[in-house]
Amino acid sequence: MLSPPDAALPPKGLLLAPMEGLLDFVLRDILTRVGGIDRCVSEFIRVTNTLLPDRVFTRVIPELEHGGRTFAGVPVRAQLLGSDPGWLAENAARLARLGPAGIDLNFGCPAKVVNRHGGGAALLDEPELVARIVAAVRRAVPAGMPVSAKMRLGFNDGSRAVECALAMAGNGAEELVVHARTKADGYRPPAYWERIREIRAAVAVPVVANGEIWTVDDALRCRAASGSSQLMIGRGMVADPGLALAIRRHDDLGLAPAEPVVAWPGLLPLVRDFWRLVCARLEPKQRAGRLKQWLNFLRRRYPEAEAAYLALRTETDEARIGAWLATGAQ
Missing domain, CATH: 1.20.225 (Bacteriocin As-48; Chain A)
Structure with a gap:
């Protein structure tokens, strides 16, 4: 049975990133106990040419058995990865029945094995296919369930970043998370936060900035460069579980502690x-x-x-x- 979808992110909302092989349901549970996170996104569930059984979804996202939330009460949005609009739509419809806090689509994974099969960041060279995927998933899930997307700036370069963002936002994605690097950049610093500003100017949906946010100072510089007040944090939160709380403390009190908030x-x-x-x-x-x-x-x-x-x-x-x-x- 569907649970009520989570509310929109607050103006300075903080998301916990999906990270395959690292930020799974166990670490989501632990990190959301610390506090400061408004919503999580699961690791991707790969969709090929089959309709997955419920047990596959609940294995990756056990929170589906607890109202779509971590034990600390933080909503979890379920992420799908694939390249076939029809199969993604069918799986999204089945997944929606289990009550996640929304469906997220992965257009950013840089893994070679994923890209070789036309998934993740490889789709950023095909904005027309991106548009069909988002539209199909949006049609397949209940109107009240949010659909969002996570993207990089591009595959080999960022020349089509705005085009891809428009394909997503124009076909039903209600929120975009932009990892401010291309697939070719991998995870090498820096993240090109200023490129997110171009995307924000082009689309009419919230845009969340992501990439290379390790400290409160990074968060502040990312907001200033990107124009996005909403952030997604991943490795920085894994390294410093109190990072979200520290960012909130700065937002509320103007303080940026040198030591970890959680000793x-x-x-x-x-x-x-x-x-x-x-x-x-x-x-x-x-x-x-x-x-x-x-x-x-x-x-x-x-x-x-x-x-x-x-x-x-x-x-x-x-x-x-x-x-x-x-x-x-x-």
């Missing part, structure tokens, strides 16, 4: 919860690697995470990892 003693219980969830929900071969992956990000901001990463980087035994987190990670 290590407050974060450590969440690291332990993360480990418990990983052990409960992921395959054994994935567990130790997922913890080390997050600690590797956290050590950008936390010396204690550096110590934890060094202590555990060669450890694979779950019991010893759990024991160290319980007693050694102080």
Whole structure:
């Protein structure tokens, strides 16, 4: 049964980014407990030439079994990736019945295996196909369910960025997130936030800025360069789980703290919860690697995470990892 869709983002709203292989439902759960995030977007669910069963959607987005929200109550919008308008529409209609906080379409993934099959950022060379995809999905889902899209500036260059944005907004996408790099740029700094301003001037829907936002200062510079007050943050939030709260503190009080808003003693219980969830929900071969992956990000901001990463980087035994987190990670 459909749940009510989430409201539009507030003027300075903050989204948690989808990141394949990193920002999954476990980390969404943990990071939204910290606070400051208005809405999440799931990792993409790939659609080819089949109608996916419900279990595929709920495996990637277990929040569908909890009203389309994380346990902290933050809405989760479900993201689809593919290149066939008909199959995307059929799958979006089935997914909509499960009650996500909207359907998001991926036009930004830079992975070679995805692009090789005509998905993700590769579609930015085909704005006519982008238009057909968005229109088909918009027709397929209930009128009250939001449809949004995430794009990069382009594939090899940004010459068609505005054309692609118009194809999305003109065919039913109610919100665009723009990662301010091309596929060719990958994740190399910088992000070209100023290019988002051109897109904002061309479309009549909200445009959310994304890319290379690691600190409060980055967030402020991105807003100034892009003209977008609404932001999507990904790796910066993984590295500093209090980043959204820090941005909100600056918005409310004009303060930009040098130290993390969430100190290590407050974060450590969440690291332990993360480990418990990983052990409960992921395959054994994935567990130790997922913890080390997050600690590797956290050590950008936390010396204690550096110590934890060094202590555990060669450890694979779950019991010893759990024991160290319980007693050694102080």
